[in-house]
Amino acid sequence: MSGSDEGSGTPDQDHNVAFWPEDDEEIEVDYMHLGSEDSGGKTGDAKSRQDCSDSSGSEGPSPSRKQSRPKRKGCSGSVNGGSGRRRKSGISARERNLRRLESNERERMRMHSLNDAFEQLREVIPHVKMERKLSKIETLTLAKNYIMALTNVICEMRGEEKPYTFLDVDCGSNSSTNGNNSSGEQGPEEDMAEPNNNSLFQENLEHRTMTGTSSISIQDI
DNA sequence: TAGGCCATCTGGTCCT
DNA sequence: AGGACCAGATGGCCTA
Numbered sequence: 001m002s003g004s005d006e007g008s009g010t011p012d013q014d015h016n017v018a019f020w021p022e023d024d025e026e027i028e029v030d031y032m033h034l035g036s037e038d039s040g041g042k043t044g045d046a047k048s049r050q051d052c053s054d055s056s057g058s059e060g061p062s063p064s065r066k067q068s069r070p071k072r073k074g075c076s077g078s079v080n081g082g083s084g085r086r087r088k089s090g091i092s093a094r095e096r097n098l099r100r101l102e103s104n105e106r107e108r109m110r111m112h113s114l115n116d117a118f119e120q121l122r123e124v125i126p127h128v129k130m131e132r133k134l135s136k137i138e139t140l141t142l143a144k145n146y147i148m149a150l151t152n153v154i155c156e157m158r159g160e161e162k163p164y165t166f167l168d169v170d171c172g173s174n175s176s177t178n179g180n181n182s183s184g185e186q187g188p189e190e191d192m193a194e195p196n197n198n199s200l201f202q203e204n205l206e207h208r209t210m211t212g213t214s215s216i217s218i219q220d221i
Numbered sequence: 222t223a224g225g226c227c228a229t230c231t232g233g234t235c236c237t
Numbered sequence: 238a239g240g241a242c243c244a245g246a247t248g249g250c251c252t253a
């Protein structure tokens with residue numbers, strides 16, 4: 001999924017500029033018209049979505065998309081002006097399209113770097129080997145648990161009280177504890193994929209502490 | 222088929 | 238002013 005997407009993502013971008021018409025002179029753009037144009041030509045495929053999305057997308061927030069989305073704040077027609085038309089002074093449509101494409105590219109890069117960070121995090125978190133890779137939420141949850149377990153170990157070595165308690169959770173229990181545990185401490189910090197990872201962390205860390213082994217690796221867990 | 226996860230686009234807002 | 242960040246929307250892929 002993600003793998004295939006990444007490869008194909010970037011190269012298309014430059015073509016899209018070519019789609020843009022030469023009508024630089026007018027600042028006023030009829031979004032409704034652009035939008036309808038777009039909706040007709042949709043292919044539905046991820047790649048082609050990218051292809052055409054930029055030709056359309058750069059400009060025309062697809063109508064359906066635009067309608068249903070509530071504005072966040074102070075957005076009384078800031079973009080769409082309610083009438084489906086928008087006047088933006090100073091820059092041409094072509095210029096705006098270019099900016100949008102550049103912005104898309106930056107956002108893509110940003111998300112890729114974020115994903116790289118997730119990947120690096122996955123590599124350093126001890127977890128039971130799974131066929132599929134950890135999802136993002138699982139990665140974050142495990143990381144948090146791991147930190148908590150390490151903190152416990154440190155505190156224990158100092159002779160202090162453990163700040164976190166891990167309750168052993170039955171594998172079968174598929175409760176909805178996840179995400180709702182806003183406190184993040186004390187309590188069944190069950191992660192989605194491996195309910196027992198918490199105790200695994202804890203047990204392994206404690207074992208390390210007892211045996212004097214300092215390093216912890218995924219293989220150990 | 223429904224639901225989960227994800228990539229991408231997009232526009233608003235914040236920050237430098 | 239421009240880039241970074243954020244969150245909503247959308248659609249694809251995969252699995253139960």
